[in-house]
Amino acid sequence: MKVKSRADKIWDIVFVIFCLLVSAICIIPMLNLLAKSLSGVDYIVRSEVYLIPKGLNFKAYATVLKDAKYIRAFFWTVFLTIICTVASLTMTTLCAYPLIFEGLKGRKAINVFITITMFFNAGTIPNYLLMQKLNLLSNPLVLIIPGVMSVYNMIIMRSFFYGIPDSLRESAEIDGASFFRILISIYLPLSKPVMATLALFYAVGRWNGYSDALMYMREAKYYTLQLLLYNIINNINQVEVATQEGFSAPGLSESLKAAVVMFSTVPILCIYPFLQKYFIHGVTLGAVKE
Structure with a gap:
């Protein structure tokens, strides 16, 4: 030693x-x-609260848990996060897997075309007009389809697939396995670390996302938890909003904002311990071609 x-x-x-x-x-x-x-x-x-609670009071949490709009936004965001994570992992896998085959025609051009989208995009207004033309405004699908795949995450998964020995794939091909059979039986079981890592990336990104809901959503029932929090933080100091929420005093407004932030942050933090053992392993193996 x-x-x-x-x-x-x-x-x-x-x-x-x-x-x-x-x-x-x-x-x-x-x-x-x-x-x-x-x-x-x-x-x-009196600004006497720093790191330790003083005058223990659960009124803010009681208000959050009793208010239907918070509960609705919470469960809607949970459902949306699950759907987006599954859809994003599926699309990322289906995009990365074919690109590891050297026999794929136009593979280099496809890689270049996909990579360009990482650096250039149309911008906010063209994207809004596109969603309008596709009749996706105020449609829940607008929170899923536009961001269904990250090119950066796809490159990580593709690099991880490169690290899997070609001999495994070739032996399966000799046995008559199809491309999808090889993907399901060989690549996916060996890709648990990178799948868990990308699932965490996608889940956190969707859970914390509010800008797309802010731009495209008009119906309050489809507001995500983060958008609801954004509206509360921006408007809670206004007298009419504070009164509507049942918090007309400044201290109560601050307490409510803090409670809503904790309410929206703790659930996603609870996921990390279950994926921690895959996290570093997945990123490092997916970052370098072996």
Whole structure:
């Protein structure tokens, strides 16, 4: 076993301190929001709440859980996230798999064409006009179809497929297996790490997305949880909105905003521990052709 030098030990200490600082930058704002959501109004108004709740109060969470629009937006966002993740993984796989075959005609041109879309797009107004022409405005499909596949994620999956030995595919072809049979029986079972990683990417992206719903959705019943949160944060300080929500005092408004943020953040955070063991493995293997 190699003994670490003094310089290596110092570097390890510096690296650990750096990681702790980065973790603190990410965790402290969440702890502050959690404390505000559980604190009494008087303490929030006097700006006495930092990381520990004061005057324990669950009224903000009770309001969120009793309000039908929050619950509806939550379950709609969960359903939308599941559908988008499954559809995105399917499209990403079907796009990446054929591109690993050298015999595919026009493979290089297809790769170039797909890659160009990573750097250039039509822009917001042309995209809106396109959705209008396709009659997708205020249609739930507008939250699924336009972003159904990420080229970046497709490249990661394609690179991962490249790392699977060709001998496995060739032996299956000799046994008479079709292209789809090879995909289902060989490539997909061996691709659990990258599939889990991309599923996390797609799920987090859809869960946190609100700009497409903001631009294309007019019916409140299709508002995602993040769009509802966006509207609350923008409008809660207005007297009429605050009164409508049942929170006319500034402290209560802050408490409600903090509770809604926690309500929309915690569910997606709970998914990460189940995918953590695949996360780093999937990204590193999918990033380099072996």
